[in-house]
Amino acid sequence: MSDVQEFEFDLMIALPAGERDEDAMLDALFEAGCDDAVVGTGAAGIVALGFIREGSDAEAVIAEAVGQALKGLPEGATLREVRPDLVSLADVAARLQVSRQALQKREMPPPSLGGLYRVTEMVRYLEGQPGKIRDGVSKAAPWFAAAPAAQKINAQLGLSD
Structure with missing residues (x-):
């Protein structure tokens, strides 16, 4: 368990x-x-x-x-x-309590859809960042932890339509 x-x-x-x-x-x-x-x-x-x-x-x-x-x-x-599943840089910045510009200065995954990013991809890029971003990832851990399941459920919803 x-x-x-x-x-x-x-x-x-x-x-x-x-x-x-x-x-x-x-x-x-x-x-x-x-x-x-x-x-x-x-x-x-x-x-x-x-x-x-x-x-x-x-x-x-x-x-x-x-x-x-x-x-x-x-x-x-x-x-x-x-x-969370598809999010903007502003959404992620708000969760991490940093500016959107702070994220724009970092390497990020390519957007998935209309400028939105998959949270499951974002976390991999953010975990290795220094300082405030890394601290923000720790604080937002429950949000990041729900993302893979949200993505899976949304995919199932899309397939059932």
């Missing part, structure tokens, strides 16, 4: 069309076991749930959170994306 570690990830879930009572939805998410989620409802038709959860396997941890979230959301809600 693997060691228990923290995983930090976000679930982007599409909601079915129609009126919704946000307070009732928040209560239902809480009752379904998502009492530890940071919930964002700013985008029409999408609810974002941010988690930091512990476990020995990121994919299992994320799958459990997805199951709980879908149980608490209206029927017809669907998982659209798990983050």
Whole structure:
């Protein structure tokens, strides 16, 4: 059995069309076991749930959170994306608490899609960097740890469409 570690990830879930009572939805998410989620409802038709959860396997941890979230959301809600997967340099810089320019000065992997980078590739380039960047990688370890599972789940979502 693997060691228990923290995983930090976000679930982007599409909601079915129609009126919704946000307070009732928040209560239902809480009752379904998502009492530890940071919930964002700013985008029409999408609810974002941010988690930091512990476990020995990121994919299992994320799958459990997805199951709980879908149980608490209206029927017809669907998982659209798990983050982190594709990110901008600004996203990574914010996690590392450095400037985007500090990352631009370093060797980086080639972008994967529209100027976005795969977190799983970024971490390999960042781990060997000196000082503040290396310290930031350590602090953001739960986010980086969730990335391979997020990438795999997103690939499966894409194939099932």
